[in-house]
Amino acid sequence: MLLKQYKGEKTIPNSRDRLCRLIEWRRNLPSQDRAFLDARAAWIRHVVLDEDDLYGVLVPPAPEQFWFTNRKGVTKPREISELGHNQADAHHLVRDYFSVPHVIARLGEMLRTLAWLHRKDIVLGDLHRANVLVGGLANVPAAYVIDCDAVVFKGEPALRRTNFPYPWSHPMPTWPDPLDKSCDLAFFAHMTVGLVSKRLENIALTDDVLCHFPVAHGELLAQWLRRENAAARADTLSTVAVQWCRYVSDQGIEYVRSGTSEQRKPWKGVAAIPASPTGDIKLPKPLNPVKPTDRRLSPQLTQKSVLAEQVPTKRPCLGVAMIKVHFANTLCELATVFITVVMTAS
Structure with missing residues (x-):
C-alpha cells in the first residue's frame, strides 16, 4: 500500500x-x-x-503493466499523456508510439470505467491526464484511474476542490459545486481531442480528430465539450466505450477509419517500435510505506x-x-x- x-x-x-x-x-x-x-x-x-x-x-499501487522504464533507467507510471507523442517524439524519447487506433482503444477502456462509476452515481471529479494511466503496447489496451479519493460519491465530495483539471480550456463560465457527470465528460472529451490529434494543447474538435470517429460519436464529443447533461447517460457511454475498445482487437488487428469506410490491418506491434534499452520493468518502492x-x-x-x-x-x-x-x-x-x-x- x-x-x-x-x-x-x-x-x-x-x-x-x-x-x-x-x-x-x-x-x-x-x-x-x-x-x-x-x-x-x-x-x-x-x-x-x-x-x-x-x-x-x-x-x-498501480499494476505492473501501467509502469515503464525511461531511457535514464527510472521507472515511472505511464500517464495517458504518453499517447499524445507523435512517431518522431516517441522515437527520440525511446517510448512506445501509439497509433490512433491504439489511442482510441485505451480511451475506450477509460470510458468503460467512467460509465461504470456513473452508473453507481459516482463522479470522478479530478479527471485529468496525470490521473489516468495506460498499459503499454505489449499488453491488451487498458486504463487505470488514480486519486480516487477526490470522487463525488452520491452528490457528496470527500475532499475540498482546490482547482479544475482544465481551467484554461473550458468555455463554460460557471461550474457546478460539487462537480457532476457532465464535468467528467467535458474533461474526458478534452483529453480525447488532444490525444487523438497528437497535440496535447489542442482544445478544438477539428477535422483531424473527427475523421477517426463515426459521425454520431463526433456529435457526442461536441455535446460533452459543451457539458450537455442529456449526453451524459451511462448507457450511452457504455455503448460508445465498447465501440472504441474494438479499434484494436485482442488479436492485434487495428480498425482504421478513412472517411465513411473502415480498413482492417494487422498491428505491427512492438517489433515495429524502437526497443527500450533499459530492460525489464521493475516497480519502484513506495515513497511512504506504512x-x-x-x-x-x-x-x-x-x-x-x-x-x-x-x-x-x-x-x-x-x-x-x-x-x-x-x-x-x-x-x-x-x-x-x-x-x-x-x-x-x-
Missing part, C-alpha cells in the same frame, strides 16, 4: 466520514464488481489518522476497523491506522538518558 498524505487545506470537516464511506462501499460490492473496480482504479483501502485528525489514506509492524501504529483498532478490506489471517487487518506523532517526546527521553549516563560516569 502507498500512503497519500493530506495537507490541511485539502480536507473538509466531514472528510474522514466520507472517505470511510468510500471504503465501506467498495467492501460491500459483489465480488465481480469489486474485481472490476480494482483492475481499473486505485480505490482507497484505509483511512490514516494522526490522533483524531485525518492524516491521509492508503491506496494500492507497515503493520511500524511502532507508530496503535495496536488497538477503532470502530472504523469494520471498514477494512478483508485480508488473510497472516496479515493484520487495519481499517484505520492510528499514527501517533511523538518525535519531540522521543528526543526529550533520549536527552534525559544521555545526561543520566554522563552524570553516572563522572
Whole structure:
C-alpha cells in the first residue's frame, strides 16, 4: 500500500466520514464488481489518522503493466499523456508510439470505467491526464484511474476542490459545486481531442480528430465539450466505450477509419517500435510505506476497523491506522538518558 498524505487545506470537516464511506462501499460490492473496480482504479483501502485528525489514506499501487522504464533507467507510471507523442517524439524519447487506433482503444477502456462509476452515481471529479494511466503496447489496451479519493460519491465530495483539471480550456463560465457527470465528460472529451490529434494543447474538435470517429460519436464529443447533461447517460457511454475498445482487437488487428469506410490491418506491434534499452520493468518502492509492524501504529483498532478490506489471517487487518506523532517526546527521553549516563560516569 502507498500512503497519500493530506495537507490541511485539502480536507473538509466531514472528510474522514466520507472517505470511510468510500471504503465501506467498495467492501460491500459483489465480488465481480469489486474485481472490476480494482483492475481499473486505485480505490482507497484505509483511512490514516494522526490522533483524531485525518492524516491521509492508503491506496494500492498501480499494476505492473501501467509502469515503464525511461531511457535514464527510472521507472515511472505511464500517464495517458504518453499517447499524445507523435512517431518522431516517441522515437527520440525511446517510448512506445501509439497509433490512433491504439489511442482510441485505451480511451475506450477509460470510458468503460467512467460509465461504470456513473452508473453507481459516482463522479470522478479530478479527471485529468496525470490521473489516468495506460498499459503499454505489449499488453491488451487498458486504463487505470488514480486519486480516487477526490470522487463525488452520491452528490457528496470527500475532499475540498482546490482547482479544475482544465481551467484554461473550458468555455463554460460557471461550474457546478460539487462537480457532476457532465464535468467528467467535458474533461474526458478534452483529453480525447488532444490525444487523438497528437497535440496535447489542442482544445478544438477539428477535422483531424473527427475523421477517426463515426459521425454520431463526433456529435457526442461536441455535446460533452459543451457539458450537455442529456449526453451524459451511462448507457450511452457504455455503448460508445465498447465501440472504441474494438479499434484494436485482442488479436492485434487495428480498425482504421478513412472517411465513411473502415480498413482492417494487422498491428505491427512492438517489433515495429524502437526497443527500450533499459530492460525489464521493475516497480519502484513506495515513497511512504506504512507497515503493520511500524511502532507508530496503535495496536488497538477503532470502530472504523469494520471498514477494512478483508485480508488473510497472516496479515493484520487495519481499517484505520492510528499514527501517533511523538518525535519531540522521543528526543526529550533520549536527552534525559544521555545526561543520566554522563552524570553516572563522572
